Amino acid sequence: MDIEVRIRGLMMDPATNMPIVVLKDVNSDAVMPIWVGIFEANAIAIEIAKETTQRPLTHDLMRNLIRYLNAELEKVVITDLHDETFFASLWLRQNGDPVVVDVRPSDAIALALRNDCPIFVAEKVMESAKLNPSTHPEGASAEQVRDWLEGLNDEDLGKYKM
Numbered sequence: 151m152d153i154e155v156r157i158r159g160l161m162m163d164p165a166t167n168m169p170i171v172v173l174k175d176v177n178s179d180a181v182m183p184i185w186v187g188i189f190e191a192n193a194i195a196i197e198i199a200k201e202t203t204q205r206p207l208t209h210d211l212m213r214n215l216i217r218y219l220n221a222e223l224e225k226v227v228i229t230d231l232h233d234e235t236f237f238a239s240l241w242l243r244q245n246g247d248p249v250v251v252d253v254r255p256s257d258a259i260a261l262a263l264r265n266d267c268p269i270f271v272a273e274k275v276m277e278s279a280k281l282n283p284s285t286h287p288e289g290a291s292a293e294q295v296r297d298w299l300e301g302l303n304d305e306d307l308g309k310y311k312m
Contacts, residue, residue: 152227152270155182157259160195171259173228173271182271182279184228184236190256197263209260216265220245223265226258231275 158174158181169191173182186194193209206214216223221244230237238258242249253261262269271279 151273153177153180153273153276155269155271157194157198157263157269160191160198171256173269175271175276180276182276184255184279186256190254190260193260194256194263197260209257209264212257212261213264216242221249223261223267225268225270226253226262228255228258228269228271228275230272231278236275236279 154176155173156176158172159170161170161172162168163170163185166185168185169188171184171186171191171194173184174180175182193207196203196207197209203210213223221242223240224243225241226238227241228236228238236255238253238255240251240253240258240261242251259269
């Protein structure tokens with residue numbers, strides 16, 4: 151079963167200076183951090199802030215291609231976690247037919263924001279990411295990271311914003 155999530159925040163990890171996308175289960179207090187690259191985080195941040203750019207970014211191009219190919223992005227799903235690497239899929243519909251495309255989670259999230267479509271995480275991934283002690287790049291336990299993320303309020307998120 152897939153769990154619907156929303157972006158709770160986009161911030162810099164104070165220990166590693168790596169961007170983190172914090173995903174929150176819409177039906178519980180569970181959170182799942184995903185460390186992403188700076189360029190992917192920037193693409194997500196631009197869309198969260200609803201900023202415009204002079205030229206289309208890669209995710210804008212992807213959104214436009216989907217539209218021009220008479221397809222619709224129905225949802226994105228973070229499907230798996232192997233060796234500290236997350237995997238995701240785009241769920242498209244083109245001319246009534248389903249099309250599933252492999253994608254990096256950070257790209258999936260950026261594209262979901264641009265298409266106003268839901269983001270899901272496979273239940274097994276949510277459980278694994280919450281319990282896997284190697285999820286945090288600096289070796290902090292998943293419980294410590296989760297406790298820190300769950301304890302963040304809006305003011306804290308502003309303090310660690312990108």
